Amino acid sequence: MQVTSPVRDPLITGGKTYKDVTNDIARHVEGKPTKSWLIGLAVSLTVLLIGSLALVATLWEGIGMWGLNKTVGWAWDITNFVWWVGIGHAGTLISAVLLLFRQKWRTSINRAAEAMTIFAVICAAIFPLIHMGRPWIGAIWALPLPNTYGSLWVNFNSPLLWDVFAISTYFSVSLVFWYIGLIPDFATIRDRATGIRNTIYGALSFGWDGGAKTWMRYESVSLILAGLATPLVLSVHTIVSFDFATSVIPGWHTTIFPPYFVAGAIFSGFAMVLSLMIVTRKVFKLEDYITMGHIELMNIVIIVTGSIVGIAYITEFFIAWYSGVEAEQYAFINRMFGPYWWAYWSMMTCNVISPQLFWFKKIRTSIVATFILSIVVNIGMWFERFVIIVTSLHRDYLPSSWVMFYPTITDVGIYLFTFGFFFTCFLLFAKFFPVINMAEIKAVLKSSSEKTTK
Amino acid sequence: MERDKNFILGIFDDEDILKNAVREVRAAGIKIHEVFSPYPVHGLEDELGYKKSRLPVAAFLFGLLGTTLALTMQFYMMKFDWPMIIGGKDHAAFPDFIPVTFELTVLVAAFGMVGVFMISSNLKPWGQPKIFDLRSTDDKHVMAIDIANNAAVDLEIIKGALKNSGASEVNSKSFD
The missing domain is CATH 3.30.70 (Alpha-Beta Plaits)
Known part of the structure; x- marks a missing residue:
């Protein structure tokens, strides 16, 4: 009865049965929190609290607390915004694009990656919101709502407004996609539980019964949501890149930005998924579900997207020279050899050279090397945004307004706040939600495991 | 018995x-x-x-609704209700309206379809399944x-x- 492909390695190792899948994954939701989880939560909450001081300072005093000045009007805040949005691209890419490509290995990681996406997008949204200075007014002005000035509407010709729509659509559609996938698993936990947990997960599972008709509709919804989310995920970072590309700042005014930003987003997103999953699989003992095969496949995605990013850097540089525009040429020379040379070369080392190490099978199948490189990649991607934003701005058209940008403690604090927020959310998710999609694992188990029942 | x-x-x-x-x-x-x-x-x-399942049809119709709403809203606001000259271009800058139109199409299609799915499969937080x-x-x-x-x-x-x-x-x- 059992079908095992002779060519491919099983996706799930350890000869898991359906029952084992339920037990292994539901165990973490049902058990007492472990010591390592509690320590992790305490650290995250501490970082969150310390960072929130900087956030409160900004809301109280205004954005004069930041290192921005007359020439450099976007710096840490927008760097962090683009960085977090980029990280938020992996989840939907894994769950939507890989679903359309019928990549079954996605089932082990899609749940956690989507959760990561949602938290990362929230972190990202904080920055433009507080950059408005008075977010309680700005958040309303950013929407096309009738107002007492006419109504004077928002400007639909502006990429900044497109961003409002892109990010909020991306966030809400990802959230719905994620939640639909969670419903059957909440039902599994509900049916194993009694008392208060039964009530809570009963409500979360929306009265799911697992009937064949419901599953049929569920499959149909998943497929169409994937179809909708695929162009959506590509559109989001495209529109983020329009924020720069449609301006007339040398170094920003490039048509290569949309594909270059999307590749960079997938690159950093996969790196973040790897950093998180390597820790999660170890702490939760999920090595049979997130196998070396999964890690290797993700590393291959990193080589591909990292190489695209590398080619984009070189193309940008070439076009700056080839265009013959002096300001454009200077912007790129200044990036490499100007006062921010260290940021440029950190970016080049982390993003272009380090992922190429994954060509060696020894390195891409090593947990330690993957973990280190995944963090290196995200450092590099942060520098990429910093380089693009700050080095293009700080030497203005008028040399009299040339300045340097130095972050203040408040800038750093708000960045810390988003880290605290991200990890607190992720830890709460990992404890109270099933970190792996049990139903989807069971659906691929028969074709990808050694056995399914005792 | x-x-x-x-x-x-x-x-x-x-x-x-x-x-x-x-x-x-x-x-x-x-x-x-x-x-x-x-x-x-x-x-x-x-x-x-x-x-x-006819959910794909529902998704398509909701998507169409989203496109219509988005284009109507943008043309009304930018061309008819308060025309403004931005960059010396036409008030009805159709290409500029495409990103928001796309996003709203996806948004309305996704939420509409999921809503129909919830209703047709009787999924609700207070639902008591047999x-x-x-x-x-x-x-x-x-x-x-x-x-x-x-x-x-x-x-x-x-x-x-x-x-x-x-x-x-x-x-x-x-x-x-």
Whole structure:
């Protein structure tokens, strides 16, 4: 009865049965929190609290607390915004694009990656919101709502407004996609539980019964949501890149930005998924579900997207020279050899050279090397945004307004706040939600495991 | 005595045995109430004779609604209600309206379709599902046969059909 492909390695190792899948994954939701989880939560909450001081300072005093000045009007805040949005691209890419490509290995990681996406997008949204200075007014002005000035509407010709729509659509559609996938698993936990947990997960599972008709509709919804989310995920970072590309700042005014930003987003997103999953699989003992095969496949995605990013850097540089525009040429020379040379070369080392190490099978199948490189990649991607934003701005058209940008403690604090927020959310998710999609694992188990029942 | 019970349940361990069983049980003239599974079994809906879901149609119509709303809103605001000259271009800058139109199309299509799915599958936070067997969300497939719907068929024939088609257990269940 059992079908095992002779060519491919099983996706799930350890000869898991359906029952084992339920037990292994539901165990973490049902058990007492472990010591390592509690320590992790305490650290995250501490970082969150310390960072929130900087956030409160900004809301109280205004954005004069930041290192921005007359020439450099976007710096840490927008760097962090683009960085977090980029990280938020992996989840939907894994769950939507890989679903359309019928990549079954996605089932082990899609749940956690989507959760990561949602938290990362929230972190990202904080920055433009507080950059408005008075977010309680700005958040309303950013929407096309009738107002007492006419109504004077928002400007639909502006990429900044497109961003409002892109990010909020991306966030809400990802959230719905994620939640639909969670419903059957909440039902599994509900049916194993009694008392208060039964009530809570009963409500979360929306009265799911697992009937064949419901599953049929569920499959149909998943497929169409994937179809909708695929162009959506590509559109989001495209529109983020329009924020720069449609301006007339040398170094920003490039048509290569949309594909270059999307590749960079997938690159950093996969790196973040790897950093998180390597820790999660170890702490939760999920090595049979997130196998070396999964890690290797993700590393291959990193080589591909990292190489695209590398080619984009070189193309940008070439076009700056080839265009013959002096300001454009200077912007790129200044990036490499100007006062921010260290940021440029950190970016080049982390993003272009380090992922190429994954060509060696020894390195891409090593947990330690993957973990280190995944963090290196995200450092590099942060520098990429910093380089693009700050080095293009700080030497203005008028040399009299040339300045340097130095972050203040408040800038750093708000960045810390988003880290605290991200990890607190992720830890709460990992404890109270099933970190792996049990139903989807069971659906691929028969074709990808050694056995399914005792 | 057993006629008081509402349902006969066949418990299956394997999806392929289940699909065969559905075919055999239906061929024997027994009406199946529903099959409950812990995960989506591909091809099961065909064996059960379910019509294809029309949710894709709903998604398309909602998407069309989103496109219409987005374009109407932008042309009304930018061209008719308060025309402004931005960059010396036409008020009705159609290419500039495409990103927001795309996003709203996706948003309305996704939320509309999910809403229809929730309503048609009766999913709501206060929903109380009829649970035939708790293992149906864990590792077993449960085929439920409504006795009242199969009044013409003898109970023993139903049980026999389930057993012969590979059910690992045959139980009965009643809801008060």
